[in-house]
Amino acid sequence: MNTLKGKFIITGKIKVLTGLHIGTSGDFSAIGAVDNIVIRDAVTNKPIIPGSSLKGKMRYLLSRAKYNSTLTMPNIKKESDDIKRLFGASEPVVLSRLQFCDMLLREKDYGRDVEFDLPYTEIKYENTIDRGTGIANPRQQERVPAGSEFDFRLIYNIENTENMEEEVKCDFENILLMFELLEDDYLGGHGTRGYGRVKFEDLKLIEKVYIKENEDDIEYLKSEIENIENYTEIFGK
Template identity: 40%
Template sequence: MIGRLIINADLVVKTGLHIGGGSSSVEIGGIDNSVIKSHKGEPYIPGSSLKGKLRSLTELAHNKMSKNEKGENLPCDCGECFVCKIYGISASEKNKSLDRFPTRIIVRDAFLKKNIAEDMRKKEGDFKDLELSYTESKWENSIDRLTSKANPRLFERVPEGAIFDLEIVYTIYNERDIDNIKRLMEGFQFLEDDYLGGNGTRGYGKVKLENIKFFTKTINDYTSKQFGDIKASVNEIDDIWFGKLKEQMIDAK
């Protein structure tokens, strides 16, 4: 291992976000589809949801999907492409013959920033009109095309303006892993132009990454140090930035 790149950012909710919590988390009368919450009752973004979305968007953009016998799209599991190197492969019977390698990326669960959670709880600032403790509700209606029967449902959403603390750890084993960081940054850009969570085609789940900070930990000293400048957005990350990162990590070998 050469070292690790640690990425911290603010994940800002631009339109209501719904990541379902399942029937076990339904606590509010009248809500048909609640959002996932921590033990403190605060909504959060599971790392698995964010990682899965980044992977699927990258696979679609680069035509890296595999298919099953029914022709349905499945995550790539070739074990050789940059998608598999970054995000890993499943532990299936088919993949037992492949040389095993560690997944490069760790996506932490993202929790609300403390000041945002406090404003939501107290219904202050931008959240003074929030109807629930940390969330809002929105009616959605589907129509049966055969019977014309309406099926109204009440969805719980994390409101616009919520900000989550995002942390991603990317492990670098060789120079190719450094080059693949560009693919990870691509995934962030794809996400900003797509959506996170459910009901995206109905306007839910637009998010943006802001105040992105990069830290490196080399294998030589494993002492955290900030790398480069704080970036306002993923669009500010250019080839010069990648060149400096590559030089630093190679020098640490």
């Protein structure tokens, strides 16, 4: 078991650039209701981005872009050690260094009077066309509208390993790469039809030290992270 020396916490926001649809497995459509609804917070009724959705997409993009040289995705048990270190594994057991949080919708002034179709969301009407008969099959998609913003928080555990400097730098190179990959891809469903374009904004890196004697090590690691080539581009400094 690696000793926990501290944490790096990345905070900021995710801005929705095009309508975002992250559905729920509990979809139920009564007659006349929306066909495909978005997942919402049970208390506030606001749409959320589940941490599991972001984690799965980032893991997939990183594996596909950097470590996968085949046409098919490898068995998750055969993924690179760099990916297992970030996301965890069960065989052998590897603790995940990343902790993803559910992202809650921010209150936002759109600068004009906006009337949403449903609380905080819009309805997009689409058709699927039967190529054999030419008959249209209309459907409704609930989406979080463009311009919406979600609070973002990603936690990285700093562990006491022999290769701490090398591993932390590699891990953050991959984290920054995942931010870029996701911005050039999409989040949620129906991305090939233009849904789910997002952008990370106002990102900040905060260090947290639990034992005073680890403070110098963590400050040094933070300075090494800030020297990564695309750090300034991602964090806007």
